[in-house]
Amino acid sequence: MTTTEVAERVDPGRRSTYERLERLVDHGCLETKNVGGSGRVWWQPSVDERETTEVGRQSDEQFRTLVDATDEYAIFMLGPEGRVRTWNSGAERIKGYEADEILGTHFSTFYTDVDRRAGVPENNLTEATRRGSTEDEGWRVRADGSTFWANVTISAIRDEDGELEGFTKVTRDMTDRREYEQRLEAQTDRLERQRDELESELDDVFERISDGFYALDEELRFIYLNDHAADVLDLDGETVGRDIRDEVSLTDSFESALYEALETQESVILEDYYDPIDRWFYNAIYPSESGLSVYFHEITEQKRRERKLRQYERIVETIDDGMYVLDGNRQFTMVNEAFASMTGYGRDELVGAAAETVFGGTFVDIADEKQAELESGEKEIAVLEEELYRSDGTSVTVESRFDLFEVDGEMGRVGVVRDISERKERERKLEQWARQQRVVSDLGQLALETDDVDELMDEASRQVASVLGTEYCKVLDLDAENDHLLLRQGVGWTDGLVGEATVSAVEGDSQAAYTLATDYPIVVENLETESRFSGPDLLRSHDVHSGISVVIGSFDEPWGILGTHDTTPREFTDEDINFVRSVANVLAEAIERRQYQERLEALVTDLEKSNERLEQFAYAASHDLQEPLRMVSSYLQLIERRYDETLDEDGREFLAYAVDGADRMRKMIDGLLEYSRVETQGGEFEPVDLEAIVDNVRTDLQVKIENHDAEITVDELPRVEGDEEQLWQVFQNLLSNAIEYSGDEPPQIHVTAERSGSEWTVSVADDGIGIEPDRQERIFEVFRRLHGPDEYSGTGIGLALCQRIVERHGGDIWVDSTPGEGATFSFTLPDA
Numbered sequence: 001m002t003t004t005e006v007a008e009r010v011d012p013g014r015r016s017t018y019e020r021l022e023r024l025v026d027h028g029c030l031e032t033k034n035v036g037g038s039g040r041v042w043w044q045p046s047v048d049e050r051e052t053t054e055v056g057r058q059s060d061e062q063f064r065t066l067v068d069a070t071d072e073y074a075i076f077m078l079g080p081e082g083r084v085r086t087w088n089s090g091a092e093r094i095k096g097y098e099a100d101e102i103l104g105t106h107f108s109t110f111y112t113d114v115d116r117r118a119g120v121p122e123n124n125l126t127e128a129t130r131r132g133s134t135e136d137e138g139w140r141v142r143a144d145g146s147t148f149w150a151n152v153t154i155s156a157i158r159d160e161d162g163e164l165e166g167f168t169k170v171t172r173d174m175t176d177r178r179e180y181e182q183r184l185e186a187q188t189d190r191l192e193r194q195r196d197e198l199e200s201e202l203d204d205v206f207e208r209i210s211d212g213f214y215a216l217d218e219e220l221r222f223i224y225l226n227d228h229a230a231d232v233l234d235l236d237g238e239t240v241g242r243d244i245r246d247e248v249s250l251t252d253s254f255e256s257a258l259y260e261a262l263e264t265q266e267s268v269i270l271e272d273y274y275d276p277i278d279r280w281f282y283n284a285i286y287p288s289e290s291g292l293s294v295y296f297h298e299i300t301e302q303k304r305r306e307r308k309l310r311q312y313e314r315i316v317e318t319i320d321d322g323m324y325v326l327d328g329n330r331q332f333t334m335v336n337e338a339f340a341s342m343t344g345y346g347r348d349e350l351v352g353a354a355a356e357t358v359f360g361g362t363f364v365d366i367a368d369e370k371q372a373e374l375e376s377g378e379k380e381i382a383v384l385e386e387e388l389y390r391s392d393g394t395s396v397t398v399e400s401r402f403d404l405f406e407v408d409g410e411m412g413r414v415g416v417v418r419d420i421s422e423r424k425e426r427e428r429k430l431e432q433w434a435r436q437q438r439v440v441s442d443l444g445q446l447a448l449e450t451d452d453v454d455e456l457m458d459e460a461s462r463q464v465a466s467v468l469g470t471e472y473c474k475v476l477d478l479d480a481e482n483d484h485l486l487l488r489q490g491v492g493w494t495d496g497l498v499g500e501a502t503v504s505a506v507e508g509d510s511q512a513a514y515t516l517a518t519d520y521p522i523v524v525e526n527l528e529t530e531s532r533f534s535g536p537d538l539l540r541s542h543d544v545h546s547g548i549s550v551v552i553g554s555f556d557e558p559w560g561i562l563g564t565h566d567t568t569p570r571e572f573t574d575e576d577i578n579f580v581r582s583v584a585n586v587l588a589e590a591i592e593r594r595q596y597q598e599r600l601e602a603l604v605t606d607l608e609k610s611n612e613r614l615e616q617f618a619y620a621a622s623h624d625l626q627e628p629l630r631m632v633s634s635y636l637q638l639i640e641r642r643y644d645e646t647l648d649e650d651g652r653e654f655l656a657y658a659v660d661g662a663d664r665m666r667k668m669i670d671g672l673l674e675y676s677r678v679e680t681q682g683g684e685f686e687p688v689d690l691e692a693i694v695d696n697v698r699t700d701l702q703v704k705i706e707n708h709d710a711e712i713t714v715d716e717l718p719r720v721e722g723d724e725e726q727l728w729q730v731f732q733n734l735l736s737n738a739i740e741y742s743g744d745e746p747p748q749i750h751v752t753a754e755r756s757g758s759e760w761t762v763s764v765a766d767d768g769i770g771i772e773p774d775r776q777e778r779i780f781e782v783f784r785r786l787h788g789p790d791e792y793s794g795t796g797i798g799l800a801l802c803q804r805i806v807e808r809h810g811g812d813i814w815v816d817s818t819p820g821e822g823a824t825f826s827f828t829l830p831d832a
Helices: 005-009 012-028 047-053 052-071 089-095 113-117 122-130 176-210 227-233 252-264 300-318 337-343 360-375 421-449 453-468 574-591 593-643 649-676 690-700 700-707 724-742 798-810
Strands: 031-035 039-043 074-079 133-141 145-156 165-171 212-217 222-225 268-274 279-288 290-298 322-326 332-335 382-389 393-409 410-419 474-479 484-488 499-508 512-516 546-553 560-564 684-689 711-714 719-722 748-756 761-767 813-817 823-830
Touching: 005 012, 005 039, 005 165, 012 031, 047 337, 074 089, 113 122, 122 165, 145 176, 145 823, 176 560, 212 227, 222 300, 222 684, 252 279, 252 290, 252 560, 252 649, 279 300, 300 823, 337 382, 382 761, 393 421, 393 700, 421 574, 453 474, 453 560, 453 574, 499 574, 546 574, 546 593, 560 574, 560 761, 593 684, 684 690, 690 711, 700 724, 719 724, 719 823, 724 748, 724 761, 724 798, 724 823, 798 813
Parallel strands: 711 748
Antiparallel strands: 031 039, 074 165, 133 145, 145 165, 212 222, 212 290, 268 279, 279 290, 322 332, 322 410, 382 393, 393 410, 474 484, 474 560, 484 499, 499 512, 512 546, 546 560, 684 719, 748 761, 761 823, 813 823
């Protein structure tokens, strides 16, 4: 046997085996020789050779002594039947039996009950007999019943004739090694499990990554790619190992980025457009010793928003309104050129400056209140009026609209301001005009209700002074002398304007108006003696810069004068003069109380004029509103023609919304104008056939009736006294609404009439969606809509128009409705 074979058989280690074999050679128990370059074989001399010499006998004794002295192994011999014949010290130490306890005992004593039942001892002897030797490992039993893990080698011993003489058995206690191997195996299993778990977890991590991820080797071949990357790049599982340049249509910029990361070993970040799927991606390329790791995610929406932002920025700079953005500290972060021009500051001066620089201190409190309304959801956008202070110290009145947005955890504001100085001036004049009308109306009412002329005169003075804002206003006695007036102080007026002045007279049919010359001295007349003094105690001088004096009564027989005088320069308008004249007329009518009926008719005439002016105002307002609408429509058409090819789907949708809004505004203005003319533009009342009107309305609504598959039934309807065209409007609105708000089922509409005394009650009933009880009164208000324009079309004027027409006919209109069960609109009309 070679040294290796012996070492593997007895397992003391190659070096220890070699040393022991050398000792056996020295004792004559073995022989050896070199074979090959450095190999060595060992064999045992035959028994005859050992017995024929004394040396042989000594060697056998020495060999037995060596075996007996070995305590690392249990070495003993068995008879052919398996009973123990010899027992060395190693067997005694390992097995725990003394020699006299075990000799003659069958060797199966050393096996566990399980092995004995399985026939392991007999099988080992059989195998050793057949093969010459056998090796086995397993649990063995000591004398005390404990077990140990043993490595056992059983060799068959035969005589010269080949007859079996017995067996040698070498047993080594391998418990420590077994435990170490088990621990090593357990550790190996644990590490393998950890490795498998880590690999599995890593795979899961890669697959859970919302970004696309793939790894490339130094040759740019795929090592790994997750499912998201495979989906985006349209790759399959067989891609691993292939060159990315062969599998993916790389852009020049991206391919250059891969080379740059490999060469510089530094990460590269780039945004790249991937044409095959029309998307933008953010790419992060990280180098390593083994290749590249690439992470990417889609930024298409971000790029679109950036493009829209650039478009919005261009739009912001082209509009006339000022735009600004404030951060959470109320400091400007952006202003457009229009805003800078409006304030007189440069952009660089405004950016970073506080909002109070141009808005003033009250802006903070007002804006905070509006912001609270926005944050609570009470309003979607804040609107306020404020003074905008310019760099030159002047100010303009602006309308500011702003909304909130969050940046870095702070709530900022984006706003639009519009110079409304001219509009405010128009509103001021309109308000003044309206106040003048109210004063005239109130004084006229007071003139009818009071018999105290002095009270009426004092109230007129107060009202005129309040409206015109003059320092002095009083009704004085009048004494005309040639080309000038003598103004005497009235009763109770302790600081009036008294004296002589050169005047210019403007004659009219029923009154005379005198405008005082400017910069003339006025003296206070003594009340007791009614004489003039020039002494310093009673003389008081004023420089009157402007004023209006209107004679009360006819030019031929004046009664008094209504005077307004201001010590500060100002310009009185024709409207102011007309207002004072109107008040003078009311005073004149109050003085002539005996002509009550004439005064009443005059007052009615004034009210009719007021209504005419209101109608004129409504017409002018509608005209003024339509003008900017035409401008909006024109610019929208210009935008559509010029930028149609550059607008995306959202842009075209926004443009459509704007056009639709302008169209709805036009309809609302037309409806408002029509509403305002019900009284003044209505026709004469005459007998009208309601059945003929309903037939005409059904003909006009034929397309809508067919589109909704509506059924309209009409009972016998009467002839009434009224305006045919306006009654046609009533039925057209009611029937159109009944069809519009029918719900999902085809509309069923029924028109009926019932006589009640000298009038008729006409009803239009439907089975539509109905109206909530708390909303039934409000539906007749102007512009009151119960539904948004996206749900149902309309301007919110139709029912208000119906109500005004019915009231013009001396009737009433109302609705009875249950939600989900339809509605019945009823109105009364006088019998023909």
